[in-house]
Amino acid sequence: MRFLTMAIAALALSTPAAAQSSAPATGLEAALPEIRKGFADWQLDNRVPGLVWGIVKDGKLIHVEALGVQDLETKRPVTADSAFRIASMSKAFTAYEILQLEAQGKLSLSDPAAKYVPELKGWAAGITVGDLLHHTAGFVTDDPWGDRQQVRTPAEFTAMLKAGFPLQSAPGSAYEYSNFGYATLGRIVTNVSGRPYQQQIGETVMKPLGMASTTYDVFKVPDARLARGYRWENGKWSPEPMMKDGEFGAMGGVVTTANDYAKWVAHLLSGWPAEAKAAGPNGVIRAMRYGGGIPHARTRPGKDAPDCRIGFIYAGGLVSGTDCLLGPVLFHSGGYPGYGSHMLLLPEAGVGLFAFANRTYAAPLPPVWDAAGALQRAGLLAKRPTPVSPQLAASYAVAQRLWAAGRIDAEPGVLAENMLMDRSAENWAAEFARLKGESGDCDTSAPIVPTGAMSGTFQWRCAVGRINGQLLLAPTPTPQIQALRLSRP
Structure with missing residues (x-):
């Protein structure tokens, strides 16, 4: 096991001398033993070669730790700079860009998707941009089929869009998770912005945030930093083939590090508390939490409240709901051949947690949610005060x-x-x-x-x-x- 630690002064870890003190641990220091055990147990039980997890609070990465190895051949340890695919957690970048284009007056969520993707005319009539954003387009759920479409070229995806397929339900009538729908949003970004989707996200999101180690092209990541993906099968680990980036990158193509991803989490959390005025700053971020989507429920991850059912909507690239214990939450998982990931935001507390793993579809939901519970018990999830106007x-x-x-x-x-x-x-x-x-x-x-x-x-x-x-x-x-x-x- 390998630990990496970063902490701001207010939440600093104890020094060895302080650890010998009779004073009880407080704050983050008090929560860490439980959090560490949760991730270590989950890694062992799920046969994960390596993982990294981090905590962001008030705009800073206050703690990050890594366990295991990023590849089984060289036994290089995972670090905060190891690059992982984060799979469907990529959808938040796509949603953010769509909402930015809407804020700029370049599209509307109520517009027919075919207005921006002519290949949809006919078979996808009645489907709006908002339907694609909220997974209410009527497309059939396509996990895990969608993951294997990552490599599609622009010409191949255009052919798929033209050919179409039967709908699972009437547009706007039901929630059904669709990777194809988010790939289509990627094509909308390309057509509306006038440049390839990956380039647009890089220029408008990743570059301004300083995410220099984040990419859509896994082959550009140096071997010394790449967490290679593995499958556990027949009692052993087998390496998953590396897939090149393609047209389905908008639904799951981001490759990033803990240090870089923390910047994205901090940016998302900057949307709260909201200033009480029209067209206030960070309205696009808050739009990722509200609006659209069809309410439904799911079982709460983790051990703290096993009987809790979370009511939620799929808002804009993030799942938005109210948890029985934590209150308002935003979250998303990622699953991909060789990788699993999860992120959880507590917007009113200004806290975000995330974790990446390098085993097929091993999304670390339980230890992330249990870590949030530990932080709450340590008093670190208090709602940030609203300023007096x-x-x-x-x-x-x-x-x-x-x-x-x-x-x-x-x-x-x-x-x-x-x-x-x-x-x-x-x-x-x-x-x-x-x-x-x-x-x-x-x-x-x-x-x-x-x-x-x-x-x-x-x-x-x-x-x-x-x-x-x-x-x-x-x-x-x-x-x-x-x-x-x-x-x-």
């Missing part, structure tokens, strides 16, 4: 002054028109007086905790007990208070 801060200051004055109408113009219709100024004054009489002097300096840019909660400590408050602003050009709710617990 200027209008909420200003209105909270108004509420504090109104309380001090004992009159809700002490400052004309700060109240929405409903406020004095819902309760008269005299009754507000009486309510303030009652609360002050029961509570005594209150410290109103406690900060407001935003629940959005236009609402928040607060709690004031008083001589006798506390006062809980909620502030809600009205949808008016100049924010005004539409509700101020005060109560004693």
